Amino acid sequence: TTQEDRCRASPDELAFGTGKHCVSDPTTVAAKLRKMVVGGAGKTVVISDFDYTLSRFANGSGERLSTTHGVFDDNVMRLKPELGQKFVDLKNKYYPIEFCPKLTMEEKIPHMEKWWGTSHSLIVNEKFSKHTIQDFVRQSRIVFKDGAEDFIQSLDAHNIPLVIFSAGIGNIIEYFLEQKLGAIPRNTHFISNMILFDEDEKACAFSEPLIHTFCKNSSVIQKEAPFFHEINGRVNVILLGDSMGDIHMDVGVERDGPTLKVGYYNGSLDDTAALQHYEEVYDIVLIHDPTLNVAQKIVDVIN
Numbered sequence: 001t002t003q004e005d006r007c008r009a010s011p012d013e014l015a016f017g018t019g020k021h022c023v024s025d026p027t028t029v030a031a032k033l034r035k036m037v038v039g040g041a042g043k044t045v046v047i048s049d050f051d052y053t054l055s056r057f058a059n060g061s062g063e064r065l066s067t068t069h070g071v072f073d074d075n076v077m078r079l080k081p082e083l084g085q086k087f088v089d090l091k092n093k094y095y096p097i098e099f100c101p102k103l104t105m106e107e108k109i110p111h112m113e114k115w116w117g118t119s120h121s122l123i124v125n126e127k128f129s130k131h132t133i134q135d136f137v138r139q140s141r142i143v144f145k146d147g148a149e150d151f152i153q154s155l156d157a158h159n160i161p162l163v164i165f166s167a168g169i170g171n172i173i174e175y176f177l178e179q180k181l182g183a184i185p186r187n188t189h190f191i192s193n194m195i196l197f198d199e200d201e202k203a204c205a206f207s208e209p210l211i212h213t214f215c216k217n218s219s220v221i222q223k224e225a226p227f228f229h230e231i232n233g234r235v236n237v238i239l240l241g242d243s244m245g246d247i248h249m250d251v252g253v254e255r256d257g258p259t260l261k262v263g264y265y266n267g268s269l270d271d272t273a274a275l276q277h278y279e280e281v282y283d284i285v286l287i288h289d290p291t292l293n294v295a296q297k298i299v300d301v302i303n
């Protein structure tokens with residue numbers, strides 16, 4: 001089949017709507033879905049990335065929106081341009097490395113460690129207060145994908161745990177959810193980099209171990225073993241991600257059930273090699289999708 005054919009194919013269980021998507025192996029997707037439907041909500045856990053997965057990549061005019069780290073770029077640029085420029089320079093230097101098709105993951109890792117390490121040092125050295133960071137989030141260009149609020153609330157309503165596994169900054173996600181949803185739903189669990197605050201509520205360190213794009217796997221989630229043990233009956237995983245680094249986020253789950261991997265592709269349509277790579281590692285690839293409609297439909301089918 002041609003790539004165009006594969007992009008049109010979709011398993012009977014789901015109607016994907018009009019958004020462009022690719023399902024390279026509809027039979028496997030249908031089989032995974034059937035197992036998940038049999039298991040129902042009680043056997044399901046959702047493991048999702050945050051930046052550009054639950055949050056939108058671009059606004060209606062095609063301008064890139066903010067990641068959780070990007071909250072510092074924008075706000076600090078406004079208040080302290082010299083420091084703000086340092087965050088922007090880091091992004092301009094390392095973002096192309098993160099997505100460079102010519103480098104292997106092993107080659108990228110030292111660069112990612114340098115990026116995260118430098119960025120976190122800038123935040124800690126500046127001793128930003130919790131209150132300031134909450135203000136930054138309020139004024140940030142982080143935007144939920146359409147339907148994300150309902151998706152998160154519906155998981156909570158059906159008692160399906162939502163693990164937000166992010167190489168971004170967990171506190172920023174928490175503040176964002178609090179601001180958008182009023183509170184953090186009970187079902188939500190974070191695996192992320194957390195800013196630690198001193199007794200004056202000033203940033204003083206980051207949690208260990210450092211989580212960057214390419215270590216979102218068991219090496220990081222070792223300390224999460226008690227949580228994964230607690231949900232050990234949840235053998236079916238819906239995994240949502242937007243990068244190659246997201247595909248092993250289910251590694252800590254104790255089970256032999258299926259993982260349905262949904263990938264949000266934000267790259268160029270001309271980059272057929274990248275798109276093909278996404279098709280190989282994700283069961284369903286959603287191209288430039290600003291909504292969570294497909295993830296919601298999967299959960300609706302399972303319930």
Ligand code: TMP
Binds near residue numbers: 068090091115245
């Ligand atoms: P994730 O989406 O896999 O959780 O990764 C977080 C993203 O954050 C990743 O694409 C790189 C980006 N990032 C920034 O935008 N600024 C930064 O300072 C750092 C350390 C990461």
